[in-house]
Amino acid sequence: MWRSRLSCSSPSVCCNCPHWSCTKKSSRCSRATPSWSWKKTARRPGRCHSTAPAKPPRPRPPQTPTPQGSDGFEGPDALSEVAASDFGSTERDDWENGTERDDFDGIRELPSTSASGSNAAGDDDDFDPQERRRSALSLSDHLREQLPGLRLSAGDAAAVHVLIESLNEDGYLTDSLEDIAEPLMAGMDDEEDRDELMSRLRCALLWLQRLDPLGVGARSLSECLSLQLRAQAPSPAREVALCICQDHLELLAKRDIKKLMSATGADEEVLRQAQTLIVACEPKPGRPFADAESHIIVPDVIVQRSGRALKVTLNPDVMPKLRINDLYAAALRGGKQGGGSGLSTRLQEARWFMKNIQQRFDTILRVSKAIVERQKAFFTHGEIAMKPLVLREIADELGLHESTISRVTTAKYMATPGGTYELKYFFGSSLSTEAGGNASSTAVRALIKQMIGAEDPAKPLSDSTLSHMLEEQGIQVARRTVAKYRESLKIAPANLRKAL
Missing domain, CATH: 1.10.10 (Arc Repressor Mutant, subunit A)
Incomplete structure (x- = not known):
């Protein structure tokens, strides 16, 4: 509750408000103590009041450098755990029919700690530890780190902290101050206390909007x-x-x-x-x-050039190192005369589990090789050379169920010389051409992006014009389809792309 976090025994203290309506004549009001109270005092709501009539402090500069370290208002870091599922009996047919459970999807969320990964970072001349640390911070963490530099009282800092928790991912304050204050006013019967809380939040908003990055805390x-x-x-x-x-x-x-x-x-x-x-x-x-809010992507498959050929291998960092302890296995074999049938069953299940995990990665590798073979032109010429491909084609080629291909290509990633892609990225619908062939929707998107990138800013290309240009190249695409592809590329319509 707001009362329990912000109240103390101090009968009166300045709210350290940056607002111009402060009753002090100095550029900002002074502080008497670092705490404040909701106790009634003879003061007007919405005003700053100081208990120290001494000489006002020197005004602070408008820009406050980001301090290093954490502040007292940051809660303990949340520790994420991957809950282990209960593993029962598994069958080989489950894998072939696409009905097995995918219990190791959380592995790819862990960062690589291999020697090769460390060396790669060390060989980068542009590696900046401070910049990497900044990029790993979330917006709320970055804002909290700046609070000690403002030298706010405990109450003011807590008010800013409440607003930080109310920001959306873009840094906007979408809720009104009244809506934010409503749950904090629970149990407040005194109107003066309510006015005091609103005054605190208004002052906290001004402090928040002075923090880095500029524009944070805006309501529009x-x-x-x-x-x-x-x-x-x-x-x-x-x-x-x-x-x-x-x-x-x-x-x-x-x-x-x-x-x-x-x-x-x-x-x-x-x-x-x-x-x-x-x-x-x-x-x-x-x-x-x-990016700090998203998981780190560790590719499951790595594609490298070997002369003119492409070499496809599994990433060893995502493969679990599983083995059965020989000592316990030998003890079970030697104690068959006893009542160890239950443990023997568990041992057999463990062996099946390890075998299915290995087969899972073998299937990922087979599917990846089939994709690379079909999309060779992509690795040479980029998106514009992508060919249409559907799941059934790979399923028929490998003799697997289509649902298995769908699961193997979902949330599985391939590292290529041109970047890291989800395996599903290489699949797409087809569009007919005048020559009777098919063009991949991914290639059409790349072509639209290329056309818009080369347009005259004073006369941007409309969706209808783009449709006609594609038709001239033998690709039949309706205007509405062009608009859908353009929006998927996050490109504004022609009237918003026009330069002044």
Whole structure:
């Protein structure tokens, strides 16, 4: 509860508020103690009150460097465990028919600790331990690490901590302060206490929005961009950019130059400079930290070039090192006259389990080799040379059930000279061509991306134009299909790609 975390015996203390409405004449209010209370005092809600009328402290600079270390408000690190499943009897037919349980999928989530992985990191001249540490932090961890540098009281830091926990993955505060305060007000009957809590949260929001990355804690795209622009040096272009972000983002999205010039009173040159400033801002401050929330991908299969051929091997880091203890196995064999039939059954089940695990990886390798053989052109020319491929083709070639191929290619990854891909990536639907052949949907997406990348920014290609261009190359694709592929590539429509 808010009361239990933030209350103390101190009857009064300044809320350390960065707001301009502070009753102190200094640039910021002073602190008397690092704690605060909900006890009633003769003060007006929403105001800062100081118990120390001494000379105010020197104002702090607006930018606070990120301190090293952790703060007192960060909870213990969560420890993730892979729960071991109960293994019963398994049969060889389960694997062939695609009905076996996949009990080792969690293995690929563990980072590689092999010597080869360590050497690879050590040979990288650009390896930066600090940058790697930063990229491994989540957004909330990164924000918490900065709290000690603000030198906030315990109550203020806890209020900022509550807002940090309310941020979404993009760094936005999607819930209103009233909604955030509602569960914290449970049991608060005094109206003054409620006003005090809201005042705390409003002050905490201002502190949060001063942290790195700039724009964090914004409640809208307009506010996010404005926070980043205000941190830049004053200039006519910045003022126009602020005006656009606050009132005319829709006109900017439509690339309506005339209306923007009329609304802002700026000439075309200043307007272009303002657009450059806006484009340089990060619309999603939490995006650089998104990778920290995802699992580390360790490939199951490695593809390497060996002359003109491609060599496909299993990654030894994902293969469990399982063996049966010879001492216990010998003891079971020597004690058959006793009542050890139950243990003998468990020993046989362990042997079946190890055999099925080995067969599982053998199947992954066979499927991977079949994929590489069918998609040789991809490894030479890239996505644009991808061929249409369906699960049934590989299943028929290897004599396996189609569901087995589906499971083997899901959440299994292949490291190639051009990057790491999920095995399912190499499968895709086909589109007919004028020559009577088929084109892979992946290749068509790559072709659309290539066409858009080469377009004139002043005259971007519409979906209809792209459809006609593909038809000229012998690929029949409807306009709606082009739009679907474009959206899957996260490419904006033509009217939003047009340059000012």
